Amino acid sequence: MYWQKDLECIDRDHLKKLQKDRFASTMANASRSPYYKRLFSENDIGGTLPLDLIADIPFTSKQDLRNHFPYGFLAVDLEETVRLHSSSGTTGNPTVVFHTSEDIEAWASLMARSIYMTGARNTDVFQNMMGYGLFTGGLGLHYGAEKLGMLVIPIGPGNSKRQLWFMQQFKTTVVHILPSYALRLHNVMEESGIDPRKDTCLRIAFIGAEPHTEAIRKKIEELLGVDAYNSYGLSEMCGPGVAFECVCKDGLHLWEDEFYMEVIDPVTGNVLPDGEEGELVLTTLKRKAQPLLRYRTRDLTRIIPGECKCGRTHRRIERIKGRSDDMLIINGVNLFPMQIEKVIMGIPEAGNNYIIEVHKKNYMDKITVKVEINENYFNGTLAELAHLEKKIEEELKAELLVTPVVKLVEASSLPIHEGKAKRVYDLREMEQGGG
């Protein structure tokens, strides 16, 4: 039932005390990083500030992480670090997060706790279809599942035929998969004449890395004959394992022994009471290499008031509603429209006007970038234009780690906007599903 009962079912008073103690060590630890050292002295914040006064600390944003790349947030000596994870981006500084071996260990425990909570056990065969590498989705679940003692197949995403072959050969029971890919995989099963209920042993799916609706969860459960559990995390905190659904499937337990959560009004920055929707702000309580204080996740959610039937005392957050910034999540990969703009502006043959369209096709996200051509470089040949399209595509792919479709359009043919241009047209909601 519980992986660490004493921690998962800790009573709220003890939890509060644990948070206070851990916050004190986090503050002491944070003051060793160049960024927080300066922030504390500029704002007259003592290293012994109690948790009750956390609102005195200014928020930390993704931009702060970028501006103090690469070591501004590092609170330990470099020799103590054993790993880094990072977001995409070569034109701007990527977001880099460091881990000590203790951090990796703590992360694996959180993950094992989360996986165990859904009923997965060491007798299960776990096929991890999430990306491995700098992205935290693959390795995060991998370490947790190994810790729990599952047989792990670190297959990574894509190549559906091969996925199905492994699934059938090794009688996979648990998968970790993008929700959109789960639906796509079902299509491939149908085409291959595989009935997931009869021809596979699947029973549990962990779905995460991209926001999805309750309807999508139900659809995945229905089509694959599994229980699907929502997983939430962000690499700045560790990765997946920040919050996870229990078998009640009524919100995600956010592990409050390791993260202190607040929900704020994204405009005013004011802290909101439980039950009100706003932006999730997290403070690490246990991270060694890179403690973060009041980090703005930009994810919109609310804290669900009341207790959960499962007996765990950690408060739940509702599934993520959306973002308070313009970040796009494309098949689990985070990207910002600004990254696309930088690439286009760096190619002289491309014009300055462009739009980004996000579509759903075969349940997968597809990005189309329409770019006006720069007439000064137009030499009247098709070959040149095809070459330019390819060039923009390649450069975008290198920057974003996803492959967009580039379409050249006539100069001055895209809408001109007064003031802030509307560049992003996210059409996924309308195209949800097949087609």
Added chain:
Amino acid sequence: MAEHISVFVENKPGKIMAITKVIADNHINLLGIAISSSGEFGIVKLLPDDIGKAYEVLKQNNYTVHKRNVVIVIVDDKPGSLHQVLLILSNANINVEDCYGFVLAGGRRAAIVLETDESREAEKVLADHHIRLVSNEDMHIL
């Protein structure tokens, strides 16, 4: 040296018509037209009787246009004429990107418009073989 006008267009219904409308509204006569497309977009190639004017009015209408050097040859309208021209270019190892042609008034001769990245070399080798070349200015006397 001759030129034609290349216009960048998206591959959608009505796009070429919009271009010919601009040309017609400005009383420009088209001697020849050709279209190359590759999926999403294409290039409309125009040989107007007044290339300067055509270029200006299309630009005014926000089209992406380019005057491109081409080679225009005049041949007798009979079997084998085009082949003879292409044979000369082929022997000189000159690559032809695109070509289109039209019969001239009177019907005894035809004009062939050749697009190549080596238009100067092409003109030279064709002239050496006594093939008649014309420039835009000579077009009206044909």
